[in-house]
Amino acid sequence: MLAGIRHLPRHAMAVPIGLAALLATAALSLTVGTEHIPLDQVWHGLFAPSGSASDNIVRELRLPRTLIGIAAGAALGIAGGVMQTLTRNPLADPGLLGVNAGASAAVVTAIGVLGITSFSGYLWFALAGAAVAATLVNALGGARSATPVRLALAGTAVNAALFGYVNGLQQWDLSSLDSMRHWSVGTLAKRDPELLVTVLPLLVVGALLAFSLARPLGALSLGEDHARALGTSIRRTRILSIVAITLLCGAATAVCGPIGFIGLMIPHAVRAFSGPDPRRLLPYCALFAPALLLLSDVVGRVVVAPSEIEVGIVTSFIGGLLFIHLVRQRKVAQL
Numbered sequence: 001m002l003a004g005i006r007h008l009p010r011h012a013m014a015v016p017i018g019l020a021a022l023l024a025t026a027a028l029s030l031t032v033g034t035e036h037i038p039l040d041q042v043w044h045g046l047f048a049p050s051g052s053a054s055d056n057i058v059r060e061l062r063l064p065r066t067l068i069g070i071a072a073g074a075a076l077g078i079a080g081g082v083m084q085t086l087t088r089n090p091l092a093d094p095g096l097l098g099v100n101a102g103a104s105a106a107v108v109t110a111i112g113v114l115g116i117t118s119f120s121g122y123l124w125f126a127l128a129g130a131a132v133a134a135t136l137v138n139a140l141g142g143a144r145s146a147t148p149v150r151l152a153l154a155g156t157a158v159n160a161a162l163f164g165y166v167n168g169l170q171q172w173d174l175s176s177l178d179s180m181r182h183w184s185v186g187t188l189a190k191r192d193p194e195l196l197v198t199v200l201p202l203l204v205v206g207a208l209l210a211f212s213l214a215r216p217l218g219a220l221s222l223g224e225d226h227a228r229a230l231g232t233s234i235r236r237t238r239i240l241s242i243v244a245i246t247l248l249c250g251a252a253t254a255v256c257g258p259i260g261f262i263g264l265m266i267p268h269a270v271r272a273f274s275g276p277d278p279r280r281l282l283p284y285c286a287l288f289a290p291a292l293l294l295l296s297d298v299v300g301r302v303v304v305a306p307s308e309i310e311v312g313i314v315t316s317f318i319g320g321l322l323f324i325h326l327v328r329q330r331k332v333a334q335l
Contacts, residue, residue, distance in 0.1 A: 014273050014280075018287030022070070025294035029066040030058060032298050034306045037062075064193035069297055069311075070290040071196055072188075072256045075203050075248040077289020078210050080263020081282045085217045086241045090268070091152045091323070094249040095260025095316075098158035100186075102133025103253035105162040112169045119195055119254070127202075127250035133158060134242055186259030186312025188297050199251035206247030207286065213240055214278040221276060259312045261319020262289050268322070 030042045037045075037054050044050070045058035076094055083092035094100050106129025110122035140154035216237040219227040224234055252259070270284040293311065296318065300309035 014270065014284050015287070018284060018291070021291040022287055022294075025291045025298070026066050026070065028298045029069065029294045030062050033057075033062065033301050064191060064196070065188045065297070066294065067193070068191050068196050068255060069188050069294045071200065071203055072252040072259065073262060073290030073293030074286040075206065075252040076259060076262040076293070077266045077285035078207055078282055079245045079248040080289075081267045081278065081285040082210050082213070082217065082241050082245055083263065084267050085221050085276075085278050085281070086238065087151060088221055089151050091264070093261060093264035093319075094245065095258060095262075095319075096159070096264060096323075097151060097155035098133040098137045098162060099130045099245060099249045100253050100258035100260060101159045101162035101166075102129040102131075102136075103127070103250045104258045105129055105166050106132075107254060108166050108169050112172075119192075119198060123199065123251070123254045126254035127246055130250035130253065131242065131246040133162065134245055138242075185310045186253075186257035186315075187310040188256055188293075189308065189310070191255060195255045199255055202247050202251040206244045206251070209240060209244040210248070211282055213237060213244065214282055217241065217278045218276075221278070257312060259293070259315055261315045261322070262293055265319055265322050266292060 027039060027042075030046075031037050031039055035054075035057060037058060041054050042058050045052075045055035046063065049055040049059060079094045079099075080092070083094065083097065084090060086092075103126040106125040107122045109129075110116040110125040116122050116125070137151065137154045137158050140157070216227070216232045219230045219232040220234060220237055227234055227237075266285050266289040267281060270288055271281060274280040274284045293315070296314040297311040300311050300314045303309060
């Protein structure tokens with residue numbers, strides 16, 4: 001039996017490993033915090049609550065935080081896999097290419113300029129901002145002739161401009177600063193579970209659309225000529241991919257704020273055993289990305305306890321180191 005397991009292809013072991021990682025990080029998210037709650041008390045709080053303080057912490061604070069982290073992490077991971085495959089760009093990422101910044105800028109505009117404070121109101125601004133940023137970066141990068149470096153530079157420029165705008169708006173409208181500051185750094189803390197219920201249909205539609213595009217994206221990754229020979233509609237694939245990315249990133253950013261680098265790190269990590277085929281890459285991103293996001297959130301809770309560091313800062317620190325590593329690689333630097 002062990003011999004049979006050793007001869008399984010690497011990608012066949014990814015699903016149980018990914019599920020185990022996700023369950024383990026979800027358990028950490030429910031137990032670790034300012035007050036440590038043992039797993040048996042977590043189980044009691046989830047399935048047989050008695051109204052104790054521990055039960056309330058688990059059900060009202062940590063469970064919504066964990067579920068939102070799973071949904072947002074999966075969305076960002078899938079979006080990153082779609083972007084890297086679509087652009088054939090190993091540096092593509094919803095945060096790096098300005099998509100999250102576009103959603104964030106649109107949200108703070110809705111709050112600070114238009115006075116829209118309801119989630120149902122600024123959710124649509126987040127989606128529109130993500131779509132505009134994705135289109136703008138693609139246009140500045142040269143669209144069809146875009147290279148990884150050109151797209152990275154375009155994304156960096158758009159990111160800088162949008163976050164400069166966000167910071168300027170916060171200073172201009174100090175009365176709305178407390179409401180807007182949550183979208184300058186991504187966080188899973190103190191999020192109403194109703195937010196997840198509202199965006200869940202958008203996340204599901206975006207994920208299903210991305211999975212349905214796996215085959216044409218795989219053909220497009222071989223080059224436009226090969227894709228046409230295989231009967232793939234390049235224009236349709238690109239448009240629907242942008243729609244999927246917009247739904248996933250816009251909805252996730254509306255709930256959590258801009259969380260960067262998840263979509264960059266996870267596709268690189270899982271591609272080592274999934275290969276470049278999006279039919280395997282995207283489902284594995286959906287498993288491993290939320291595990292990384294939850295683990296980063298737990299690290300942010302304990303490293304400066306009893307205070308905490310927002311998860312967006314933790315992922316940016318880890319992702320920044322990975323980005324430097326990727327840029328130093330010859331195969332990336334020469335693109």
